[in-house]
Amino acid sequence: MSDAIRVAVLGAAGRMGATVVRAVEAAPDLELVAAVDAGDDLAAVTDAGAHVAVDFTVPSVTEGNVHALVDAGVHLVVGTTGWDAGALDRVRDHLADRPGVGVLVAPNFALGAVLAMAFAARAARWFESVEVVELHHPDKVDAPSGTARHTAHAIAAARAAAGLGPVPDATEQSLDGARGADVDGVRVHAVRLRGLVAHEEILLGNAGEQLTIRHDSFDRVSFMPGVLLGVRQVGRRPGLTVGLEHLLDL
Numbered sequence: 226m227s228d229a230i231r232v233a234v235l236g237a238a239g240r241m242g243a244t245v246v247r248a249v250e251a252a253p254d255l256e257l258v259a260a261v262d263a264g265d266d267l268a269a270v271t272d273a274g275a276h277v278a279v280d281f282t283v284p285s286v287t288e289g290n291v292h293a294l295v296d297a298g299v300h301l302v303v304g305t306t307g308w309d310a311g312a313l314d315r316v317r318d319h320l321a322d323r324p325g326v327g328v329l330v331a332p333n334f335a336l337g338a339v340l341a342m343a344f345a346a347r348a349a350r351w352f353e354s355v356e357v358v359e360l361h362h363p364d365k366v367d368a369p370s371g372t373a374r375h376t377a378h379a380i381a382a383a384r385a386a387a388g389l390g391p392v393p394d395a396t397e398q399s400l401d402g403a404r405g406a407d408v409d410g411v412r413v414h415a416v417r418l419r420g421l422v423a424h425e426e427i428l429l430g431n432a433g434e435q436l437t438i439r440h441d442s443f444d445r446v447s448f449m450p451g452v453l454l455g456v457r458q459v460g461r462r463p464g465l466t467v468g469l470e471h472l473l474d475l
């Protein structure tokens with residue numbers, strides 16, 4: 226019997242899923258055992274004896290997939306976005322009854338994006354103002370991006386720990402949405418433009434200076450090293466891990 230990690234891909238016909246299928250097939254230590262898309266029976270994952278399932282589906286189905294496969298003892302690497310605190314808490318609670326099963330939920334598997342988020346959180350305490358701009362292809366169904374939410378949460382936590390007050394803003398909005406979304410007190414703006422893949426800018430401002438941290442994914446192959454790292458490690462990390470940064474020693 227081979228030592229390869231047996232991998233199932235959910236959302237296998239999608240932009241990300243198809244890229245993951247190719248990456249798994251090209252990795253000598255991994256074996257693709259199931260490729261599932263809408264309309265297929267999720268039982269294909271357990272029937273194929275998958276150790277790890279990778280989920281790049283849609284926000285409306287990913288939580289259900291996770292609970293069903295946790296029940297079956299399958300580890301999960303989840304890239305689908307749209308997760309909120311309540312949904313993550315439900316997975317955490319479920320995993321408490323399934324010791325040994327690991328779930329990694331990461332809004333962005335691009336190493337540069339994870340570093341950009343970490344750098345932004347590190348810089349946040351030194352700046353009075355901060356805003357996040359995420360820019361994506363127009364076929365994306367959720368906004369703001371999972372990455373922008375994760376970035377804003379980390380910035381807000383760093384500002385709170387440093388005792389910073391609210392970001393200054395005297396604007397009286399005359400049109401709803403003109404100042405973007407408020408994520409933990411950090412303004413987040415979502416751009417959708419044909420030609421883009423996945424991009425983020427964190428703008429930090431002080432009197433007389435600006436720091437801009439920007440990351441660009443030009444191709445979905447940029448997510449693959451992070452996804453494969455997750456596949457290789459999730460079985461050794463029981464419980465819920467949120468964010469690839471925890472696997473990168475950041």
Ligand SMILES: NC(=O)c1ccc[n+]([C@@H]2O[C@H](COP(=O)([O-])OP(=O)(O)OC[C@H]3O[C@@H](n4cnc5c(N)ncnc54)[C@H](O)[C@@H]3O)[C@@H](O)[C@H]2O)c1
Pocket residue numbers: 235236237238239240241242261262263264281282283284286303304305306307331332333334335365367448
């Ligand atoms: N974490 C990351 O690094 C990262 C990177 C890119 C995209 N994403 C996220 O991944 C998700 C997918 O993005 P995409 O661009 O590949 O979308 P996509 O629309 O191209 O692919 C989604 C696929 O899921 C399939 N699907 C729908 N319901 C399903 C079900 N019940 N079971 C199995 N498959 C089902 C669809 O048919 C489709 O093929 C989005 O939430 C996106 O935000 C995350």
Ligand SMILES: O=C(O)C1=N[C@H](C(=O)O)CCC1
Pocket residue numbers: 306332333361365366369370371372373422423
């Ligand atoms: O293409 C998408 O959709 C992406 N979504 C992620 C998000 O919502 O943060 C990040 C990478 C691309």
